[in-house]
Amino acid sequence: MARRILHVDYSLCIGCETCQSVCEFIHHGKPHIRIYYTESGLPIPINCRHCEKAPCMNVCPSNAIYKDTDGAVIIDPKKCIGCLMCLAVCPFGAPSYEARLKVVTKCDMCADRRRVGLEPACSEMCPAEAIFFGRPEEVEDEIRRRTAEKIARERISSTVMESIGRIL
Amino acid sequence: MKGMRFAFLCREKPEPTGKKVAIIGAGPAGLSAAGYLVCHGHEVHVYDKLPEPGGLMLFGIPEFRIPIYRVRKGYEELENVFEVKFFPKTKVAFGNGEEEGDEFVENIVNFNELVEKYDAVLIATGTWESWMPNIEGIELDGVYPALDYLFKIKSAKLGHMSWDKVPPIDGKRVMVVGAGHTAVDAAMESLLLGAEKVYMSYRRTIREAPAGAYEINLLKQRGVKWLELTVPVRIIGEHGKVIAIELQKCKLGEPDESGRRRPIPIEGSNFQIDVDYVVFAVGQRPTPPFAEDVGIAVDKKGRIVVDSRHMTSREGVFAAGDVVIGPSKVGRAVLDGLLAAESMHMWLLGR
Numbered sequence: 001m002a003r004r005i006l007h008v009d010y011s012l013c014i015g016c017e018t019c020q021s022v023c024e025f026i027h028h029g030k031p032h033i034r035i036y037y038t039e040s041g042l043p044i045p046i047n048c049r050h051c052e053k054a055p056c057m058n059v060c061p062s063n064a065i066y067k068d069t070d071g072a073v074i075i076d077p078k079k080c081i082g083c084l085m086c087l088a089v090c091p092f093g094a095p096s097y098e099a100r101l102k103v104v105t106k107c108d109m110c111a112d113r114r115r116v117g118l119e120p121a122c123s124e125m126c127p128a129e130a131i132f133f134g135r136p137e138e139v140e141d142e143i144r145r146r147t148a149e150k151i152a153r154e155r156i157s158s159t160v161m162e163s164i165g166r167i168l
Numbered sequence: 169m170k171g172m173r174f175a176f177l178c179r180e181k182p183e184p185t186g187k188k189v190a191i192i193g194a195g196p197a198g199l200s201a202a203g204y205l206v207c208h209g210h211e212v213h214v215y216d217k218l219p220e221p222g223g224l225m226l227f228g229i230p231e232f233r234i235p236i237y238r239v240r241k242g243y244e245e246l247e248n249v250f251e252v253k254f255f256p257k258t259k260v261a262f263g264n265g266e267e268e269g270d271e272f273v274e275n276i277v278n279f280n281e282l283v284e285k286y287d288a289v290l291i292a293t294g295t296w297e298s299w300m301p302n303i304e305g306i307e308l309d310g311v312y313p314a315l316d317y318l319f320k321i322k323s324a325k326l327g328h329m330s331w332d333k334v335p336p337i338d339g340k341r342v343m344v345v346g347a348g349h350t351a352v353d354a355a356m357e358s359l360l361l362g363a364e365k366v367y368m369s370y371r372r373t374i375r376e377a378p379a380g381a382y383e384i385n386l387l388k389q390r391g392v393k394w395l396e397l398t399v400p401v402r403i404i405g406e407h408g409k410v411i412a413i414e415l416q417k418c419k420l421g422e423p424d425e426s427g428r429r430r431p432i433p434i435e436g437s438n439f440q441i442d443v444d445y446v447v448f449a450v451g452q453r454p455t456p457p458f459a460e461d462v463g464i465a466v467d468k469k470g471r472i473v474v475d476s477r478h479m480t481s482r483e484g485v486f487a488a489g490d491v492v493i494g495p496s497k498v499g500r501a502v503l504d505g506l507l508a509a510e511s512m513h514m515w516l517l518g519r
Contacts (some may be wrong), residue, residue, distance in 0.1 A: 014233045017499025018196075022176065025506045041380025117179055124173035127196075127225055127234045127498055153232060 003071040005132075006109050006120050007139050008033075008045050012130035012146060015043025019122035019131060023107075026121055032096070032107035033122050045131075047122075048073060048094040048107040056086035056095060072109035080104050109133075171241020174203030175250050185209040187516045190286040192216075192260045192457050195223020196498045197489025197505035198292035199243060204509035206250035210516065214252060215282070217259040219272045219328045221246075223294060225498060227269065227322045228315060230353050232360075234498075236326065260293075263460035267296045268316045272328065279458045283485060288512050291472060291480070291487040292505060295452035295495050301345075305403030310335070310410030314346065314354040314449030321357050335445060338362035343413050343441065345369045345400055346449035347377035347384065354447045355387050366392045367441060371399045371418050371431040399433060403446055412442045454491045469494065477515065478508035486512050 017035050024031035033047035054073045057065040064079035065086065075086070075095070080103040087095040087104065098105045110120040118124070123131040129146070132139040187210045191198045194216035202212045218227055221243040225234050246252040257272050262279035283289050298313030300306055312335070321337075323329035342358040344351050347370040358366045366387075370377060373396045374384050388394050398415040405411060417437035420429035454470040465473040465481040471494055472487040474480055480487050488508035489501040 016234075016497050018502050019499070021499040021503035022506070025503060026177075037380065038382075040385075041377075041382035043380075118176070121176050124176040125200075125502065127172055127238055129170070129235060129238050 002135050004109075004134055005071065005136050005139055006047075006050060006107075006123065007132045007143070008047065009130045009132065009143055009146070010044055011150075012128050013043060013045055014128045014130070016127055017043075018125050018127055019045055022121040022125045026110075026113075030096075030098070030105075032094075032105070046092055046094070048090075048109075049092055050107075050109060051091075055089040055091070059085045059089045061085065068111065070109065070114060072111060072114075073106075074108045074111060075104055075106060077101060077103045077105070169235075169237050169241070171243075171245055172238050174199045174242055174246055175207050177204060178207035181206060181250050182209045184211065185516070187211065187287045188213070188285075189288050189290065189512065189516075190215060190282055191290045191292060192282070193223065193292035193294060193489070193491070194218070194221035194243070194254065194256075195292060195294050195489060195501060196225060197294075197501040197508075198223070198290065199246065200502045200505035201290050201292065201488060201509035201512075202246055202252050203250075204506050205513065206246065206252060208513045210513070212250075212252045213255065213286070215255045215258045215260050215277060217257065217269060217273050219256050219323075220326070221254055221256065226326060228318050228350070228353075229498075230318070230322070230357050230360075231325065232356075233353075260457040262458035262462050264455075264457070265459060267455050268298060268313060269296050269319055271323075279462055283482070287484070288516055289485045290505075290508060290512060291457060291485065291491060292489040292501075292508075293455050293457050294490040294501075296455040297453040298448065299451040299453065300448055301400065301450065303400060303402050305405055305410070308403055308405040308410045309408050310405075310445045311403060312445065312447050314344065314350045314447050315452065317354055317445075317447050318350070318357060321361070337445075339364050340444040341365045341367070341442065342445045342447060343367045343369060343400075343443040344447045344449060346451075347372075347374075347379055348449060348451075349379050349383075350452075351447075351449035352379040352383045352387065354449055355392050356390075358447075359387075359390055359392065367395055367443065368392055369395045369398045369400060369413075369415055371397065372420065372428060373397060376428050397431065399431065400446070401438060404440065410444060410446055412440045413446055414438055414440045452490075452495045454494065456487075456491055474508075477511040478504075479511070479515070484515075 019033045020031045050073045062081045064076045095104045095106045119133045123133040191214045222239040225239045257274040259273045260277045320334045324334045342363045344355045397418045401416045402414045417434045418431035421432045424430040463482045478486045488504040
């Protein structure tokens with residue numbers, strides 16, 4: 001199967017927390033995507049980026065981390081020894097210790113949902129369409145289309161500010 | 169261009185359970201609950217006072233934050249694929265007065281009669297009544313609750329209202345009072361619609377602004393005059409129309425019960441600014457679909473009281489979203505709607 005990516009565009013995120021909510025709902029109280037508010041007040045969603053050269057996969061001493069056919073980086077809870085080396089090397093701090101199961105868990109790009117033809121819940125529900133899922137070229141195309149809209153909007157609002165007239 | 173998938177738990181309609189559920193309010197909580205319930209085989213009817221589903225995602229939050237197609241395609245999927253029946257322009261009420269967003273109501277449905285007709289009911293009506301300060305000049309032409317201001321702009325953009333019913337903003341001077349998300353959106357929409365000058369008055373400082381310093385700084389960069397530590401004391405009018413606002417400077421005192429430092433007005437620091445509109449974004453109150461006793465408890469802030477199952481004090485009537493938790497974010501309402509729907513499903517099957 002072709003590689004698919006789950007991409008969060010931080011410039012489109014409005015901080016509404018819908019991604020975190022739906023992830024929390026399907027994971028019974030523990031979301032794998034979380035919004036953090038920076039000192040400057042900006043909301044940033046943090047989740048696993050499913051790296052191509054995933055440092056967690058390389059460092060895992062029990063070979064518990066693998067990639068599935070879509071390219072999702074997944075931790076096998078049966079093999080995980082809970083050493084947290086994955087968290088130590090993750091550039092995003094994505095892996096999370098699950099006290100109840102005594103293993104490390106993280107975003108699996110909604111593996112159960114993908115098996116039945118659904119997409120990751122965060123991207124399906126994001127109101128701002130800031131989370132994309134699909135083949136890389138599809139996602140990139142979609143992001144460029146959104147960027148074009150944004151540029152158009154900036155140009156329109158700057159025209160308005162020069163009081164040339166109201167453009168709707 | 170894909171829509172939000174409110175029914176993100178499934179692809180197609182499962183076998184029907186034969187149970188019929190009414191949802192009052194088609195905002196993020198109501199639509200997410202509808203999505204959950206149709207994925208579990210229940211028949212869902214959604215009542216909403218607005219001309220199309222979406223709630224504040226369509227009629228309050230500006231388009232540059234939430235694209236219109238995202239919400240429209242979202243509820244269209246619920247309607248076309250999952251056969252959710254929408255009753256727009258329909259207000260469910262029992263002894264209610266007027267609130268914001270009532271312009272489009274064509275049908276009124278009695279709350280008690282609705283409860284009788286369905287196996288379960290979810291109230292997700294949000295917070296559609298704005299707080300307005302009790303100051304001189306509040307009745308003047310040109311004073312708006314922010315929600316009403318944004319609602320009119322979005323209604324015109326969505327094609328439900330003609331632009332001549334929207335206050336003309338091009339070339340006007342606008343004072344927005346407040347520093348939450350609604351205040352920021354009102355200021356930004358004013359700029360985009362060509363306001364000559366936009367001011368923002370907030371009684372604390374940028375550090376306490378509920379919308380966060382980032383959003384306020386963005387507005388400042390775009391030319392909004394940020395007047396922190398000020399509070400409006402009166403609005404000045406001429407021939408019934410706003411011509412200016414008088415503000416008083418404040419300083420911050422000891423923290424209050426919310427943990428934020430309390431603003432204290434400074435005697436004799438009053439000053440005036442000439443403006444055409446004053447937009448108040450200082451909070452919203454819950455608007456349940458009843459004003460008289462229907463056997464459903466509300467707390468002293470007007471929020472519907474629910475138990476751990478999201479059920480109100482009336483058997484079979486559930487509530488979720490802002491009408492229960494007070495003004496919150498889209499995501500919080502979505503989660504509340506999902507959790508309420510989950511427990512409605514349990515309750516419906518357990519009966």
